[in-house]
Amino acid sequence: MSELRDLLGLWKSASDEEIILVSVVRVEGSSYRKPGARMLLAKSGRRSGMISGGCLEAEVSRKAWWLTESGPSVQSYGTFFDEDNPSPQELGCGGTVHLLLERSHSATAALEVINESAENRVPFAMLTVIKSGHPQIGLASRFIQRGRSEICRSTIPLDPGSTVWSQFMGIAAQTLTRRYSECVTVRVEEFSVELFAEYVEPPPSLFIFGAGDDAIPLVDFAQSMGWHITVADLRSNLATAARFPHADQVVLLKRKALAGNGAIGMLDLAELRMGQDDAAVIMTHSYVQDRALLPELLPLDLTYLGLLGPRLRTSKLLCEIAPETDFTIDECASKLHSPVGLDLGADNPAGIALSIVAEVQAAIHDRASHRFPAGNGRPDNLPRVASRVAAKIHA
Secondary structure (H helix, E strand, C coil), rough: CCHHEEEEEEHHHHCCCCCCEEEEEEEEECCCCCCCCCCEECCCCEEEECCCCCHHHHHHHHHHHHCCCCCCCEEECCCCCCCCCCCCCCCCHHHHHHHHEEEEHHHHHEEEEEHHHHHCCCCCEEEEEEEEEECEEEEEEEECCCCCCCCCCCCCCCHHHHHHHHHHHHHHHHHHHCCCEEEEEEEEEEEEEEEEEEEECCEEEEEECCCCCCHHHHHHHHHHHHCCEEEEEECCCCCCCCCCCCEEEEECCCCCECCCCECCCCEEEEEECCCCCCEEEEEEEEEHHHHHHHHHHHHHHHCCCECCCCCHHHHHHHHHHCCCCCCCHHHHHHHHECCCCCCCCCCCCCHHHHHHHHHHHHHHCCCCCCCCCCCCCCCCCCCHHHHHHHHHHCC
């Protein structure tokens, strides 16, 4: 089970217990975890999540209950290595981690937002007070916004018509636009208030087109990453929940129409509700299905679109479908990762699944990836191959 699902699972199962939520709100220097990482403690002793690489969890768990006896608390822990005095919190990455510790009431407010984001696949901006000089603004009070102007809730005593209220809305809107968490200091009257402006994002969504046996390890790897997984296929004997117990949904695709020659025409993907933040992998092993899927998926400008198969096969597909889209062959090729996955030397379904998950992860976080060479180390890429294939077809 992924970290987020495990943490939310503990929260839901501990409804009758007192809990403490520990959140990383600031990092100075190096740290294994980044702002937004969390650990949940239940009174029974159960624990979920990580706030470091393992050097802080036991120390924080031991002290958390008395540190929060009087309310939420912000604590700082150095993770510098000191050979002469290696205390429990000084064995880590060489930075300082600032943690917000809060008990049931305010912890539940944060967990409800995180859970709603995960279940409904929508992002939130959550502004949490981590330092306040204002006598009426308490630690861990929050301003939560879903859209640029949609206020979900606020426990910060502000006048909705005030300049400060508008300032908070602006910070939340900027957080949603930048998709980045940071600490921000604002002035409320003559007092200074420090906020942890957090971008709460839903788990990435991966759509796998093709329900063959090689899709099973891909679903398993993606599930371990905590992604929201949809498996879709035209073949009713393959697209079943029993074959993919770790998928969030399994969809049997439907045809929009039949082409004049009897081949499958466009497919109806409306039920899937795909968006630009999503990733998709086509691995049907069916030229006909791939031929039907690509014209539907290419215009979506997905964060990641991968196609299983050699470049020559992909190039032939693009030459056929480009006239049905508003894109050139080169533009189609530039939107596609093919062959799918990073070059990890994989030669079995599990290894290929790992290479795909690694490439999707890199795309989601806008990281450069090591692509497959075209062959014998040549610098050819998919657009060049597609152009040569097109030239041969029209010769």
